Amino acid sequence: MKRGTKPAKIDRLEPKVRRGLIVVITGNGKGKTTSALGMALRACGHGMRVCIIQFMKGDLYAGEWDGVKQMNCDIELVATGKGFCGIQGNPYPWEEHRANAQDAIDLAREKIASGGCDLLILDEINNALKLKLVDLEQVLDLLRNKPPLLHLVLTGRDAHPEVVEIADTVSEVREIKHAYRKDIEPQPGVDY
Amino acid sequence: MKRGTKPAKIDRLEPKVRRGLIVVITGNGKGKTTSALGMALRACGHGMRVCIIQFMKGDLYAGEWDGVKQMNCDIELVATGKGFCGIQGNPYPWEEHRANAQDAIDLAREKIASGGCDLLILDEINNALKLKLVDLEQVLDLLRNKPPLLHLVLTGRDAHPEVVEIADTVSEVREIKHAYRKDIEPQPGVDY
Numbered sequence: 369m370k371r372g373t374k375p376a377k378i379d380r381l382e383p384k385v386r387r388g389l390i391v392v393i394t395g396n397g398k399g400k401t402t403s404a405l406g407m408a409l410r411a412c413g414h415g416m417r418v419c420i421i422q423f424m425k426g427d428l429y430a431g432e433w434d435g436v437k438q439m440n441c442d443i444e445l446v447a448t449g450k451g452f453c454g455i456q457g458n459p460y461p462w463e464e465h466r467a468n469a470q471d472a473i474d475l476a477r478e479k480i481a482s483g484g485c486d487l488l489i490l491d492e493i494n495n496a497l498k499l500k501l502v503d504l505e506q507v508l509d510l511l512r513n514k515p516p517l518l519h520l521v522l523t524g525r526d527a528h529p530e531v532v533e534i535a536d537t538v539s540e541v542r543e544i545k546h547a548y549r550k551d552i553e554p555q556p557g558v559d560y
Numbered sequence: 561m562k563r564g565t566k567p568a569k570i571d572r573l574e575p576k577v578r579r580g581l582i583v584v585i586t587g588n589g590k591g592k593t594t595s596a597l598g599m600a601l602r603a604c605g606h607g608m609r610v611c612i613i614q615f616m617k618g619d620l621y622a623g624e625w626d627g628v629k630q631m632n633c634d635i636e637l638v639a640t641g642k643g644f645c646g647i648q649g650n651p652y653p654w655e656e657h658r659a660n661a662q663d664a665i666d667l668a669r670e671k672i673a674s675g676g677c678d679l680l681i682l683d684e685i686n687n688a689l690k691l692k693l694v695d696l697e698q699v700l701d702l703l704r705n706k707p708p709l710l711h712l713v714l715t716g717r718d719a720h721p722e723v724v725e726i727a728d729t730v731s732e733v734r735e736i737k738h739a740y741r742k743d744i745e746p747q748p749g750v751d752y
Contacts, residue, residue, distance in 0.1 A: 372640060372656065372660030372662070373656070375618055387747060391590070402599050410750075411627075413622075413623035413624055414748045416749045428570065429570055432602050436605075438633050439630055440630040464565070486749065519749060532737075538737045541587075541731050542734060544584075546728075546730075550728065555578065556606045557679055558679070560573055
């Protein structure tokens with residue numbers, strides 16, 4: 369069989385106008401947080417500074433907590449949450465989830481004000497908004513006042529229509545099928 | 561305002577039965593390759609060995625090429641392609657794309673046979689199959705003969721129904737909106 373050869377040359381995109389994008393990854397399927405983490409990896413390749421704030425997560429170990437520690441780049445992950453509010457088995461009252469989500473919003477504001485990151489990921493903020501752990505005005509305020517070059521990524525189900533309206537790029541990740549429906553337990557490296 | 565507190569304890573999932581999953585990320589929206597890259601980051605956090613084979617990519621710089629180099633874990637990325645076959649401006653004939661994609665399939669087989677990775681990402685293989693750069697039987701053969709604990713992730717638009725049928729988890733990433741439709745150029749760290 370004929371073997372492939374290298375491309376004659378490797379091109380490199382360079383936008384004439386640099387612009388910080390607002391990206392929303394929503395929907396009920398697998399691949400929202402992971403998609404944001406992939407942008408983090410990609411941004412690291414470009415020498416960009418990355419901040420990840422996890423709104424709902426914090427009470428259940430996730431592989432990305434150690435994954436980011438293994439990256440030789442300016443990347444920080446803060447898990448401020450106490451798990452998914454209202455999900456069976458979660459022991460914390462709404463008020464506690466709200467207090468934690470409010471900390472996350474404060475942290476997002478600080479990160480934006482500090483100018484210390486080029487890509488800011490607000491993981492599960494769409495959920496936090498849906499559950500009223502943060503207010504629509506708080507989220508819109510972050511979006512409206514972000515520095516022009518900062519990329520802001522918002523993940524989680526049930527993205528608010530006004531957030532979708534302001535965003536530049538929005539993807540809905542739809543579940544076609546999921547292993548857990550076949551009673552396959554969550555697997556490390558793929559599911560968490 | 562009341563400040564949040566740490567969770568009382570941090571739980572850690574540990575599946576009773578470990579199982580290598582077949583995950584397909586398809587659809588026309590942004591977030592397929594990035595989702596796979598996020599799984600790579602997550603898997604690194606678990607100390608897993610990761611191989612990424614990019615089928616169509618290779619003629620246009622992507623941030624992940626340098627991103628993976630900055631990870632202190634057992635991760636390898638090989639871009640075997642010459643860009644998107646049939647896309648305006650791509651100078652290579654179909655036969656050359658086919659030869660490169662066949663190399664990628666051979667490499668995937670080698671990686672599987674070697675037992676050297678726990679997570680194998682076949683980036684854009686769905687596209688390669690749609691464009692007949694690889695054959696359905698070649699892809700099904702990889703899926704049917706994978707070791708039970710190997711996770712296999714297949715990305716790209718237009719996933720083949722027989723691939724979807726065999727997979728454990730399938731997500732369709734739908735474009736709700738995309739910055740390029742507002743004539744915003746691709747931005748480093750987000751789009752490439």
